Amino acid sequence: MKLGVNIDHVATLRQARGTQYPSVVQAALRAEEAGADSITIHLREDRRHIQDADVFALRPLLQTKMNLEMAVTDEMVGIALQVRPQDVCLVPERREERTTEGGLNVIGNLGAIKGACKTLGDAGIRVSLFIGPELEQVEAAKAAGAPVIEIHTGAFADAGTEAAKHAELQRIRMAVDHGLALGLTVNAGHGLNIHNVHEIVSIPGIEELNIGHAIVAHALFVGWEYAVREMKALIVQKAT
Numbered sequence: 001m002k003l004g005v006n007i008d009h010v011a012t013l014r015q016a017r018g019t020q021y022p023s024v025v026q027a028a029l030r031a032e033e034a035g036a037d038s039i040t041i042h043l044r045e046d047r048r049h050i051q052d053a054d055v056f057a058l059r060p061l062l063q064t065k066m067n068l069e070m071a072v073t074d075e076m077v078g079i080a081l082q083v084r085p086q087d088v089c090l091v092p093e094r095r096e097e098r099t100t101e102g103g104l105n106v107i108g109n110l111g112a113i114k115g116a117c118k119t120l121g122d123a124g125i126r127v128s129l130f131i132g133p134e135l136e137q138v139e140a141a142k143a144a145g146a147p148v149i150e151i152h153t154g155a156f157a158d159a160g161t162e163a164a165k166h167a168e169l170q171r172i173r174m175a176v177d178h179g180l181a182l183g184l185t186v187n188a189g190h191g192l193n194i195h196n197v198h199e200i201v202s203i204p205g206i207e208e209l210n211i212g213h214a215i216v217a218h219a220l221f222v223g224w225e226y227a228v229r230e231m232k233a234l235i236v237q238k239a240t
C-alpha cells in the first residue's frame with residue numbers, strides 16, 4: 001500500500017502568521033526522502049492553507065507525484081490545466097466547514113463531475129473522486145468516467161463506539177470491493193493516524209492512503225521525517 005503525504009497543515013502553520021516558514025517545498029521534498037509515494041495538497045477556494053504559488057512551486061520540484069485536491073469549479077479546473085499535476089482528486093467544499101466533512105455527491109452532480117473528469121482526463125491528468133463509502137456513489141463515480149476513487153474514512157476515524165467503528169469499517173470494505181469489481185483504483189484517507197491506520201491497512205485492495213493532519217501533528221514531537229517514515233512502515237508492514 002502506498003502513502004500520499006498531505007502537507008496542507010504545514011501551510012496552515014505558515015498562514016497563521018503570514019511568514020515564509022515552514023516551507024511546504026521543504027516539507028514535500030523531505031517527505032519524499034522519508035518514503036512518501038506522492039504529495040497531496042488541497043487548494044481550497046478560500047485559500048486557508050495551500051496557496052496558488054505553492055502549487056506552481058511544488059509541481060516541477062516533486063520527485064514523486066502531485067495529487068491536487070480541489071473543488072469542482074471552473075476556476076480550479078483552469079488551475080489544474082495550467083499546473084498539470086499527475087493526479088487530481090475532486091472533493092466537496094464548503095467555506096464554513098472545518099475540514100472536508102463528507103464525500104462528493106456524484107449522483108446529484110453527475111453532469112458537472114463527468115465534464116470535469118473528461119476535461120482533466122483529456123489533459124492526461126488522472127482523476128480521482130473523493131466519496132463516502134456508499135455503493136451508489138461508487139457506481140456514479142464509474143459512470144462519471146473517473147478511473148480512481150478515494151474513500152473518505154472520516155466517519156470511521158471519528159466513530160465514538162466500537163460498534164460504530166465496526167459498522168464504518170464494513171461500509172468501507174464493501175465500497176472498496178465494489179470499486180475494484182467495477183475496475184476502479186481505490187484509495188482512502190481522512191482522519192487516519194498511527195493508532196487507527198492498521199484497521200484500514202488490513203482491508204485488501206486499497207492502493208494508496210492519503211494522510212496529513214496526524215503526520216504534521218505527530219511531527220511536532222518526533223520530527224517530520226520520522227513521522228513520515230513511521231506511517232509508511234505501518235502501512236507497508238501491515239499490508240504485506
Ligand SMILES: CC(=O)[C@@H](O)[C@H](O)COP(=O)(O)O
Pocket residue numbers: 006008041042044069091098099100130189190212
Ligand atoms: C480532502 C481532504 O480530506 C483533505 O484535503 C483534507 O480536507 C485537508 O485538510 P482540511 O480539510 O483541513 O483542509
Ligand SMILES: NCC(=O)COP(=O)(O)O
Pocket residue numbers: 006040150188189190191192210211212213214
Ligand atoms: N484526502 C485525505 C487527505 O488528503 C488527508 O486527510 P487528513 O489526514 O489531513 O485528515
